[in-house]
Amino acid sequence: MISIVIVDDHAVVRSGLTMLLDAVDDFEVVGEASEGDEAYQQVEEKHPRVVLMDLSMPHGKDGLSATSEIKKQFQDTQILILTMHDDEEYLFRAIELGASGCILKNAPHEELVKAIRQVASGDAYLYPSATKRLMEDYMDKIKNNGKADTYRLLTDREREVLALVAKGFSNKEIATKLVISVKTVEAHKAKVMEKLKLRTRPELVEYAWKRGLLGYSI
Structure with a gap:
């Protein structure tokens, strides 16, 4: 059985x-x-x-x-x-x-x-x-020297939140832009940090910068 x-x-x-x-x-x-x-x-x-x-x-x-x-x-x-x-x-x-x-x-x-x-x-x-x-x-x-691309673990909404947080928008501003609650924004942000293994906002901004999510990349 x-x-x-x-x-x-x-x-x-x-x-x-x-x-x-x-x-x-x-x-x-x-x-x-x-x-x-x-x-x-x-x-x-x-x-x-x-x-x-x-x-x-x-x-x-x-x-x-x-x-x-x-x-x-x-x-x-x-x-x-x-x-x-x-x-x-x-x-x-x-x-x-x-x-x-x-x-x-x-x-x-x-x-x-x-x-x-x-x-x-x-x-x-x-x-x-x-x-x-x-x-x-x-x-x-x-091609990435054995490193998995964690960005592909994010949902479309989590990617939107990532980009907006990195650009300096507050939780309230993000909630207004995406027509969701502040609590939902916070939940998405927590998921992003967990999946990307990031601990601080500066790390998140650096990650978004390298991914080209701020309009340019390094």
């Missing part, structure tokens, strides 16, 4: 996946989680063979961070990333952090079953177009 934990911030998605997978004879959904910390707790308690991990969970720890933490402590648990086309930029990082593969959220039911069985057996699984993307990211990393 292949035990599974489903991690997605949408209850409807979790419910639908649970219904589909529990109908497979050798599958058993043993837990659900809506964000990364809950996912870790579920793995710690249930010791599933496979975790279906959503990447984008804005109301808690994201899928990349959760994948890293789970694989450090529970190496026998295989993680299959649930992704949309727009999330392909995260693919290389997810594999680097220990994920066994990824599958599109709109993949046919039969393909999801195949992917789960494949990673549960210890093999990797990638949907076809992801293989090409993975190779492209690998080549980019080689």
Whole structure:
């Protein structure tokens, strides 16, 4: 029996996946989680063979961070990333952090079953177009002397916030420009600092400068 934990911030998605997978004879959904910390707790308690991990969970720890933490402590648990086309930029990082593969959220039911069985057996699984993307990211990393480009981990909104913070706009001004709350701006800024491994505003400004986000680069 292949035990599974489903991690997605949408209850409807979790419910639908649970219904589909529990109908497979050798599958058993043993837990659900809506964000990364809950996912870790579920793995710690249930010791599933496979975790279906959503990447984008804005109301808690994201899928990349959760994948890293789970694989450090529970190496026998295989993680299959649930992704949309727009999330392909995260693919290389997810594999680097220990994920066994990824599958599109709109993949046919039969393909999801195949992917789960494949990673549960210890093999990797990638949907076809992801293989090409993975190779492209690998080549980019080689060109950068082995250093991963962390900028690709940022969402479009996080990149907007990064650029505006670096240009000197206050949280309130950024909130007005992007039509979001100040609290949301602060959350995005914290995510940016975490993903880019920056600690201070000057470091953030320097990073944005080198990326050419201020209108010129060095």
